[in-house]
Amino acid sequence: xxxxxxxxxxxxxxxxxxxxxxxxxxxxxxxxxxxxxxxxxxxxxxxxxxxxxxxxxxxxxxxxxxxxxxxxxxxxxxxxxxxxxxxxxxxxxxxxxxxxxxxxxxxxxxxxxxxxxxxxxxxxxxxxxxxxxxxxxxxxxxxxxxxxxxxxxxxxxxxxxxxxxxxxxxxxxxxxxxxxxxxxxxxxxxxxxxxxxxxxxxxxxxxxxxxxxxxxxxxxxxxxxxxxxxxxxxxxxxxxxxxxxxxxxxxxxxxxxxxxxxxxxxxxxxxxxxxxxxxxxxxxxxxxxxxxxxxxxxxxxxxxxxxxxxxxxxxxxxxxx
Ligand SMILES: [Zn+2]
Numbered sequence: 001x002x003x004x005x006x007x008x009x010x011x012x013x014x015x016x017x018x019x020x021x022x023x024x025x026x027x028x029x030x031x032x033x034x035x036x037x038x039x040x041x042x043x044x045x046x047x048x049x050x051x052x053x054x055x056x057x058x059x060x061x062x063x064x065x066x067x068x069x070x071x072x073x074x075x076x077x078x079x080x081x082x083x084x085x086x087x088x089x090x091x092x093x094x095x096x097x098x099x100x101x102x103x104x105x106x107x108x109x110x111x112x113x114x115x116x117x118x119x120x121x122x123x124x125x126x127x128x129x130x131x132x133x134x135x136x137x138x139x140x141x142x143x144x145x146x147x148x149x150x151x152x153x154x155x156x157x158x159x160x161x162x163x164x165x166x167x168x169x170x171x172x173x174x175x176x177x178x179x180x181x182x183x184x185x186x187x188x189x190x191x192x193x194x195x196x197x198x199x200x201x202x203x204x205x206x207x208x209x210x211x212x213x214x215x216x217x218x219x220x221x222x223x224x225x226x227x228x229x230x231x232x233x234x235x236x237x238x239x240x241x242x243x244x245x246x247x248x249x250x251x252x253x254x255x256x257x258x259x260x261x262x263x264x265x266x267x268x269x270x271x272x273x274x275x276x277x278x279x280x281x282x283x284x285x286x287x288x289x290x291x292x293x294x295x296x297x298x299x300x301x302x303x304x305x306x307x308x309x310x311x312x313x314x315x316x317x318x319x320x321x
Contacts, residue, residue, distance in 0.1 A: 067127060070131065074130065074133055074134050077141060084145065088144070099158040109147055110140075111140060111143045111144075168217050168241060169237070169239065169241055170215035170292070171295060173215070174212050174213055175206050175211070175268065176211070185199060185200070185291040185292065187199070201246075201280050201283070201289065202281055202293060203278050203280050203281075204279045205278045208269055212267060213261075213262050214235050214260065215283075218236050218242075218243075218259055219236050219256065219257070220253045220256060221235060222256065225244060228273035229247065230246055231246075231247070231248040231266070231269060232246040232248065232251075233245045233251050233253060235259060241284065243283050243284070244282040245281055246272065247277075247278060247280050249269025249271065250269065251265060
């Protein structure tokens with residue numbers, strides 16, 4: 001097959017017939033086709049990569065908004081983290097100090113090092129980095145919050161035990177107006193036996209019938225006071241504390257009965273080996289008698305304390321055992 005093609009010859013200034021072979025014709029077709037396809041590819045590339053479609057534009061907008069939201073969440077998490085750190089500081093510096101608890105170890109409160117590895121194998125873009133940060137922050141916050149909850153539970157238990165213990169330590173005066181401590185703690189001359197003997201408590205003179213109060217929470221003991229103590233009450237306060245109130249004219253509590261600090265337990269008298277109405281008051285700690293004057297500290301003024309301490313040093317004026 002042969003087709004006629006013409007070309008313009010500038011020398012003759014006329015169109016001349018050109019002969020084109022079959023393969024020449026095919027080559028030309030292929031060349032035109034390849035050019036057209038290349039051009040189409042170029043147009044498509046521009047359409048895809050240079051200009052966004054409306055759908056792409058919408059997704060881009062959504063994406064930007066999401067990123068913005070993620071940034072806001074991330075900032076809020078920072079604020080929450082700071083607030084929690086403040087609570088942790090108070091926990092360590094104040095609450096744990098008050099209740100004599102050990103501080104929480106650093107690694108228990110800071111799980112960062114374990115969490116960092118979770119995203120390490122994923123290739124990161126900006127959004128993923130943001131998500132990774134948020135994930136680390138929320139996980140850390142959850143971990144720390146849980147640790148803080150456990151810590152506060154422990155402190156609550158300590159606080160309950162502490163307040164229970166504080167209520168069980170003798171801390172008030174067994175008689176409301178007890179300025180007249182006539183015999184102190186320690187060695188003194190016994191009023192009846194007239195020999196030097198250890199005095200295991202303090203003697204407080206008061207008119208017969210003056211109310212006597214339990215000095216801490218406890219249970220009235222089944223133990224009996226030694227002979228010579230007259231009508232007596234022993235209160236077991238737990239935490240290795242006991243108190244004893246002797247020479248009463250009347251007691252109004254029974255063995256096994258629970259008493260509160262400040263509760264009336266009896267009245268001053270002169271029963272047993274005693275030479276006048278007074279209360280003999282003892283405080284025992286770990287089965288050893290200790291000076292009761294040291295346990296009045298919480299409710300007397302420094303002047304009262306000095307006065308009681310001075311008069312309690314007078315060893316010759318004992319009224320009883
Ligand atoms: Zn005494």
